Amino acid sequence: MDAIPHLPVLLEETISRLLTNPDGIYLDGTVGFGGHAEALIKKLSKHGQLIGIDLDPYALEYTKKRLSKHQRFYSLHNGNYREYPLLLQSLDVAKLTGIIFDLGSSSSQLNTGHRGFSFQADAPLDMRFNPGSGMTASEFLQSAGKEEISKVIEVYGEERYHRKIAGRIAQAAEGGNMNTTFDLKLAVSKCVHPRFLTKSLARVFQAIRIKINDELESLKEALANSIEYLQVGGRIAVIS
Numbered sequence: 001m002d003a004i005p006h007l008p009v010l011l012e013e014t015i016s017r018l019l020t021n022p023d024g025i026y027l028d029g030t031v032g033f034g035g036h037a038e039a040l041i042k043k044l045s046k047h048g049q050l051i052g053i054d055l056d057p058y059a060l061e062y063t064k065k066r067l068s069k070h071q072r073f074y075s076l077h078n079g080n081y082r083e084y085p086l087l088l089q090s091l092d093v094a095k096l097t098g099i100i101f102d103l104g105s106s107s108s109q110l111n112t113g114h115r116g117f118s119f120q121a122d123a124p125l126d127m128r129f130n131p132g133s134g135m136t137a138s139e140f141l142q143s144a145g146k147e148e149i150s151k152v153i154e155v156y157g158e159e160r161y162h163r164k165i166a167g168r169i170a171q172a173a174e175g176g177n178m179n180t181t182f183d184l185k186l187a188v189s190k191c192v193h194p195r196f197l198t199k200s201l202a203r204v205f206q207a208i209r210i211k212i213n214d215e216l217e218s219l220k221e222a223l224a225n226s227i228e229y230l231q232v233g234g235r236i237a238v239i240s
């Protein structure tokens, strides 16, 4: 197997608190490259079960191989964790012992230039966790108005120059020049002092990624459902 593409954060802290019963059923809603999932599965008994979900089909491909060496009961599903109640119904699972959501993007998504998440590599401006569905970042920036772009950068990125940057982005989009990560980088670099550019780029790219993947709405919906699906004494871990 290739080198592990993502090192899980807060691994021991999370798993030691999440696992209350080795015979339980656990949901990893952002299974990614399986770092948390593998640590959890190693501690399950042969009666325990892990259900893993991720939007990213590439990550699931890797995790399928990674978990296959463990003789434990698990299943992996390509989809949005906000829809996990439907998945549980189809698996005939009524209650969960534990749930984990490890938010954001994985290092692999960031480092794989062609996914369009990173301002370090020139690539099509995509940013979808699932490249097979939904609007790309480029399509969004070409169809949204200056006001909407500004709001996204302000709310999801907390970038103080959101208005100026949104104006530049809208102008470039109107001219047909908002197709790549470097088009977006250029628009931001025209509005921010070079000393602050890296931080502003990180904030703007993060904001647009959150918008494209509707990340906060997914989390709100999933957390609201967790009250119903978590068994008494069960635990939920959210890493942000």
Ligand SMILES: C[S@@+](CC[C@H](N)C(=O)[O-])C[C@H]1O[C@@H](n2cnc3c(N)ncnc32)[C@H](O)[C@@H]1O
Pocket (backbone or CB within 6 Å): 006, 007, 008, 009, 029, 030, 031, 032, 033, 034, 035, 036, 037, 053, 054, 055, 056, 059, 079, 080, 081, 082, 102, 103, 104, 105, 106, 129, 213, 215, 218
């Ligand atoms: C920080 S990574 C998780 C890493 C994982 N814990 C590991 O150890 O490899 C976040 C993952 O969440 C996925 N993701 C983000 N939003 C999602 C959603 N709404 N539904 C399912 N997966 C999502 C991303 O594709 C990414 O693989």
